[in-house]
Amino acid sequence: MNSSASTKERILTAAEALFAQRGFEGASLRQLTAAAGVNLAAVNYHFGSKDNLVEEVFKRRLDQLNARRLAALKQVSGQPETTLEDVLAAFIRPALDLSHDGGGGLFMRVLARAFAEHDDSLRKFLSDNYGHVMRQFTAEFARLLPQLTKEELYWRIDLVTGALTHAMSGFGIIQRKSDVSEVTHREQTAAHLIRFAAAGLSHP
């Protein structure tokens, strides 16, 4: 049970990278196990099936992403002096941090792929593990934007989600310049995203 944890982790890490690069169907278990340096049968032994492996890849990162986002939201929600930018920061910064530390640099790209694939079971899984977080943030946005109808608010949050997914998954054309440090670039990215989203949410 001790050496299996190492094998499981290596499979999860290799799967995350390969799913980001080739997609869920495009990445084969043979490529995956070769990259992880484990036997082909190890995936079905430890995870049961490829579909289950996909879910475990999401679970590992989503759990920490959700926890960080909710913790950040808790510190600002409900307080009278909280701004729209504060709530957006609570949503965006944990995702950017995940993209740069903890080895989860490719997870946001995997997440964006999951959005693009319209597989129903995967969407249901994401909704189950993601829904309550979005609901809490939506409630806080509604509190800070009382002039918007519910429909108008949903529209804007939806568009903000698209922009953030696009940017955080690295679709974008913006690349870090060599004379800008990693930390600085992340800070600039967060600032751009937050100001853009705030403008899109609160415009008259």
Add this chain to the structure above:
Amino acid sequence: MNSSASTKERILTAAEALFAQRGFEGASLRQLTAAAGVNLAAVNYHFGSKDNLVEEVFKRRLDQLNARRLAALKQVSGQPETTLEDVLAAFIRPALDLSHDGGGGLFMRVLARAFAEHDDSLRKFLSDNYGHVMRQFTAEFARLLPQLTKEELYWRIDLVTGALTHAMSGFGIIQRKSDVSEVTHREQTAAHLIRFAAAGLSHP
């Protein structure tokens, strides 16, 4: 069904629908040819290969989308009274129209999938067939937003692209209500997108 259409056209239409639903790798030629009501070998006979079929699916819609966008841009570009919303409308409305007439309702979803897949050859193909359009729109945005640095402008256009791709490919949660007509819903969608994008592009 549409037995009057040529075999090539029926393959293209079935491929567009199946690529949108299952992805480029997930849609097999056997599913595709069965849906089109043609023989399996017809794809390789008329298109040479599956990869070439993918490109032809893009070509058929991108050609008319590019033409409509550039025609709409030409009517407003360079004129002193042109607003940001005018340029955004020239970019957005042709895509929404394509989503609702001409049988291209699923193409924007295919396009969004292509963004999510990081396949280099496909991205190069899209850049070759799409790049000059984006460049002309970017130039017009730069004229209307002289206060922005080039880097700042690129950032905002990138984020707007993400929001529009997300919305136009039907990722979003917003569905047309049964008491709203198709035309009305499309008009509301365009209005939302344009106002949101204008706010994101021009905020201080």
Add this chain to the structure above:
DNA sequence: CGTATGCTCAAACGATCGTTTGATTTCACT
């Protein structure tokens, strides 16, 4: 020491993939 248990491994399973083949049908033109 013997053995039970968790894990790894090479090999094979049936299914499905994109593609090719060669025969057959369709059809415009002399």
Add this chain to the structure above:
DNA sequence: AGTGAAATCAAACGATCGTTTGAGCATACG
């Protein structure tokens, strides 16, 4: 009608897919 190119067809090709199998290896415990 006769002919030849274009199109369609059933069938098969080799490759690769996810998954299963059963033997072999490791380590912990009586």
